[in-house]
Amino acid sequence: MSDYAVARLDEIDELNDGREPWRPVRHHFGITSFGINTWTAKEAGDRIINEHDESDDADQQEELYFVQEGRARFEIDGDQVDAPAGTFVFVRPAAKRTAFAEEPGTTIIAIGATPGRPFEVFGWEAWSQLRPLYDAGEYAEAADRGREVIAANPEYAGVAYNVACAESLAGRKEDALEHLRSAVEKSDRLRRLAADDSDFDPIREDPAFKELVG
Secondary structure: OOOOOOOOHOOOEEEEEEEEEOOOOHHOOOOOOOOOEEEEOOOOEEEEEEEEOOOOOOOOOOEEEEEEEEEEEEEOEEEEEEEEOOOOOEEOOOOOOEEEEEEEOOEEEEEEEEEOOOOOOOOOOHHHHHHHHHHHHOOOHHHHHHHHHHHHOOHHHHHHHHHHHHHHHHHHHHHHHHHHHHHHOOHHHHHHHHHHHHHHHHHHHHHHHHHHHH
């Protein structure tokens, strides 16, 4: 295996989870020390970065955005920030942020990590294409396709966790427990998350679930 890799932006497959088209840069290179992805707007006025903050105790990520092409308009805690190509925008965890394209083809690079904490790779990029099935309540299909994603990416604790959620909601208790066990063995953060996650209400009273989250 080479000690370096090279790729042009357009060589990384563009994905769409129903929100903004994006490219999974971190996943493409197998980066494990920080998160990095790009988002591209097709038309002026398109939202590029979904509205969110990173204030949850489990996140607390600092995020750095770089406008690689076009022009963006950031909204950060109610402030408007004009960001033409070549602009960096740094946002601390508690700030609510979103961004819109001012020109077609505007592309933003986003980099994030949590200060003082080792970066955990959860694999949300690999799960993202199944999220619309989950949101639509197609839990059995999301679980079935999720098992294929796990087989291709066994290192991703977050994929196993999300598959367990779908299996719990689909009434597949034993499968849900199996994948939840795999997830929490990789990440104590997911163990804590599962304890209060309503997706596991169907199996919450099962002794095996209580043992996993206890």
